[in-house]
Amino acid sequence: MSRRGIGQRRRPTELECCVLGIVWEKGPCSAYVVRKEFLDSASSYWSGSAGAIYPLLDRLADGGYLRVEEHPWGTRTRKEFRVSAKGRRALARWVGPPLEPWTAAPAFDPIRTRMYFLEVIPREERLRFVDEAMENLRSQIAPLRVEQRVLDREPSSARALASLGTIHELEGRLRWLRVVRERMKRK
Amino acid sequence: MSRRGIGQRRRPTELECCVLGIVWEKGPCSAYVVRKEFLDSASSYWSGSAGAIYPLLDRLADGGYLRVEEHPWGTRTRKEFRVSAKGRRALARWVGPPLEPWTAAPAFDPIRTRMYFLEVIPREERLRFVDEAMENLRSQIAPLRVEQRVLDREPSSARALASLGTIHELEGRLRWLRVVRERMKRK
């Protein structure tokens, strides 16, 4: 049995709202479809593990944010979820505005985190660190650019606009590392 | 009593390495000093809660990554931590290279996450969403720029180079939103 919904207990988490959004976007869909969305995504922030998604969808359903339709499937049942009116309202409230200020705070960047302590490694290796980071970023960006060209052709603009953000983020980091490289060589 | 160290059990987490780095940088210091570093930081990824930091330092000490010096202080004791040789090696290994590829993956950006589902809110509000996001980003950047000017004057370059990354990240997001704004108006 699943736990009680998220109802009065607390406000929904980022992941819960994000899942709500995916169900809203993908139309009626199963937990597996939601999971795949995370597994396919370039970001590694949420793993999209079954242990997170399956209970989460039940929780959203218990809270009245999703309606469930159960289809028999062999000895099991498949659940199809769709966003309820309440869910849609919650989703719209989450997307805002007003946008909470913390959403504009610097994110977690593991390359930057390491950069703070770059002086623990010998001077010769520091340039290599930067070059490797830039190389990794470039190999991340390349496939995203390809995908972006496809998205830009489609009518669904929000999706395209959002995913453009990942490219700009990585380009920002690349731009930063070019400055770093320059400054390191100058010294 | 504190739990066993992180020794053979598993590789240290990002937070553990980051704390290790802070202790290495700040010289011998107490848990409180480490905490303040997180509390003062612009990023909101780690809260620097006492419940995270105090046990974590004990864990690092138990694992042999830190050496502890206990100073009597009234009825209590103050602990001063410093990085051991083992800790320094672990830190250098973490900073790399080689840099694991996932470190170059897109990070978690709450503005971008919301952007994916922007179409749930009415058309008129969408531009407001973007403007508000840009405004929030600008108020984040301003104080960072001031701080950066101070850091750039100091000799400690790694710190300055790293914190420059936060500015570039936020500028990247701003650049992205300008494109978004343009595209939204064109339609």
Add this chain to the structure above:
DNA sequence: CCGCTCATGTAACTGGTTACATGATTTA
């Protein structure tokens, strides 16, 4: 001496991961 801030912790909780188990469906 009172109240405020500095400082050190702990206990309970929780959201999400890892690892596993198993049924259904497709493919070789």
Add this chain to the structure above:
DNA sequence: TAAATCATGTAACCAGTTACATGAGCGG
């Protein structure tokens, strides 16, 4: 029909947060 993959779940664990408790030091 065997192997691989698609799909649905659960149980145990765990890193980090929230909320609380309390001692030390200092300014009025």
